[in-house]
Amino acid sequence: MSAWGGFPRAVTYPVQPGTVEEMVDLVRSPQVDSLIARGMGRSYGDASICPEGATLLTGRCNGVISFDAGTGVLHCQAGMTIREIVERFLPLGWFPAFTPGTKHVTVGGAIACDVHGKNHRRDGSLSAFIEGFTLALPSGQRIWCSRGSESDLFWATVGGMGLTGVICDARIALRRVQTAYLVERRARTGSLDEMLATLHEHACRSTYSMAWLDLLSPDRRGERGVVFAGDHAGLEDLPAARRRAPLETGSQLQLDLPLSCLSFLMNRTTLRLFNQLVLAAGAAGSVPHLVDCESFFFKLDCLKGWNRIYGPRGFVQYQCVFPEESSGRAIRRLLKLIREHDQVVSLATLKLLGEQSGLISFPLKGYTIMLDFPFNARLLPFLDLLDQLVTAYGGRVNLSKDSRLGPEAFRAMYPLYPRWLAVKQKVDPGNKLSSALSRRLLMHQL
Numbered sequence: 001m002s003a004w005g006g007f008p009r010a011v012t013y014p015v016q017p018g019t020v021e022e023m024v025d026l027v028r029s030p031q032v033d034s035l036i037a038r039g040m041g042r043s044y045g046d047a048s049i050c051p052e053g054a055t056l057l058t059g060r061c062n063g064v065i066s067f068d069a070g071t072g073v074l075h076c077q078a079g080m081t082i083r084e085i086v087e088r089f090l091p092l093g094w095f096p097a098f099t100p101g102t103k104h105v106t107v108g109g110a111i112a113c114d115v116h117g118k119n120h121r122r123d124g125s126l127s128a129f130i131e132g133f134t135l136a137l138p139s140g141q142r143i144w145c146s147r148g149s150e151s152d153l154f155w156a157t158v159g160g161m162g163l164t165g166v167i168c169d170a171r172i173a174l175r176r177v178q179t180a181y182l183v184e185r186r187a188r189t190g191s192l193d194e195m196l197a198t199l200h201e202h203a204c205r206s207t208y209s210m211a212w213l214d215l216l217s218p219d220r221r222g223e224r225g226v227v228f229a230g231d232h233a234g235l236e237d238l239p240a241a242r243r244r245a246p247l248e249t250g251s252q253l254q255l256d257l258p259l260s261c262l263s264f265l266m267n268r269t270t271l272r273l274f275n276q277l278v279l280a281a282g283a284a285g286s287v288p289h290l291v292d293c294e295s296f297f298f299k300l301d302c303l304k305g306w307n308r309i310y311g312p313r314g315f316v317q318y319q320c321v322f323p324e325e326s327s328g329r330a331i332r333r334l335l336k337l338i339r340e341h342d343q344v345v346s347l348a349t350l351k352l353l354g355e356q357s358g359l360i361s362f363p364l365k366g367y368t369i370m371l372d373f374p375f376n377a378r379l380l381p382f383l384d385l386l387d388q389l390v391t392a393y394g395g396r397v398n399l400s401k402d403s404r405l406g407p408e409a410f411r412a413m414y415p416l417y418p419r420w421l422a423v424k425q426k427v428d429p430g431n432k433l434s435s436a437l438s439r440r441l442l443m444h445q446l
């Protein structure tokens with residue numbers, strides 16, 4: 001089994017409980033030595049695989065337990081996906097307030113990775129919208145965790161990569177929306193400084209914002225880009241024809257191409273062409289315009305299994321965040337290293353994040369950059385160099401995208417790890433909950 005990046009692969013025993021009771025039985029079963037939960041496998045690396053142990057697929061535990069149409073609070077099982085939430089509750093005027101760049105993630109996976117959306121700077125962590133969740137422990141207990149009850153376990157589980165228990169269900173506050181559209185603005189930027197300043201301006205002004213960076217410009221300056229920002233559209237923003245059914249957009253077109261045969265397209269020439277198209281779209285979108293929510297939030301989902309275009313060797317997404325005060329300098333150094341080592345970046349995006357919430361959550365107040373690297377022989381030693389740079393600037397690497405970080409670098413990047421470990425050892429003294437990621441990072445010891 002592998003996850004979204006296709007690297008690494010490991011042998012594991014998949015088990016798919018049909019009910020939450022079966023799931024809880026598996027977590028406590030003395031016949032299962034080690035296990036990890038897996039939602040949609042959309043984390044990029046090895047967080048959702050338990051080598052030589054059980055990988056517990058949560059997808060069938062995806063029911064709605066209750067929904068309060070007055071407050072928008074949804075109580076659902078943890079295998080429910082953002083796609084299912086949008087399909088069911090958007091027509092009623094409710095939208096998930098935390099949305100990563102794909103809708104194919106489960107509620108359990110989103111909590112365990114403390115996913116950040118394009119609104120992290122404005123609205124904060126996903127934990128702001130989670131009232132609480134039920135956690136199944138290896139002891140056989142089922143514990144309700146919230147800010148007010150079992151709060152240590154709550155903060156160790158938000159961003160805790162599935163290592164403190166299996167989330168069975170959660171209560172989530174959805175956001176009230178009048179329409180299924182956003183008013184989007186795009187701004188083309190010509191230098192990194194301009195991009196960071198524009199992103200900052202939009203992150204303060206708009207609900208959602210992110211930036212895309214062209215790292216393949218022929219003059220190799222690598223600093224051109226586009227900042228995207230958006231707010232939920234009100235009824236008054238829609239043309240009269242759409243006001244009749246403001247919460248309908250039609251389903252997203254999904255192309256299913258034989259992408260694994262097209263991996264030859266992953267070369268500088270084709271990627272440069274693609275970048276030219278994004279830059280042109282950036283220039284064309286400076287006037288505020290309407291975009292349906294699927295196209296705004298989940299652009300990549302329109303190409304089914306787009307990760308297959310990287311071929312059998314897969315790719316690595318390297319995502320790091322730097323404290324705001326050093327972000328500009330750090331990102332400039334990072335881009336210089338990429339050029340010096342002649343690494344191809346097929347996709348580069350930036351966001352501005354808010355405060356950290358969970359004990360080992362990734363977000364940190366500052367700029368985050370995501371870089372997709374097609375796998376190549378020189379990549380892993382090169383990424384070790386990036387780790388050194390990230391640590392030197394007080395930043396950290398996102399575990400939900402990671403497949404190769406070392407235990408020492410992890411400890412330097414996550415200073416609250418000892419507090420997290422104390423909670424983990426209390427609820428899972430035998431280290432039954434373990435993944436390829438946790439074994440690589442030695443997340444059972446100091």
Ligand SMILES: Cc1cc2nc3c(=O)[nH]c(=O)nc-3n(C[C@H](O)[C@H](O)[C@H](O)COP(=O)(O)OP(=O)(O)OC[C@H]3O[C@@H](n4cnc5c(N)ncnc54)[C@H](O)[C@@H]3O)c2cc1C
Nearest residue numbers: 039040041042043100101106108109112115116161162167
């Ligand atoms: C195209 C794309 C865009 C993305 N954009 C973003 C983004 O903008 N922001 C962001 O933060 N992330 C982003 N991601 C990463 C993705 O959102 C997260 O990795 C997400 O958590 C994956 O959810 P999943 O259900 O697939 O979990 P999996 O990948 O299956 O598992 C991820 C982790 O969650 C744990 N887990 C899963 N279910 C449970 C459960 N029920 N109980 C306890 N632990 C559990 C697993 O053990 C594992 O450690 C993106 C990924 C893709 C492929």
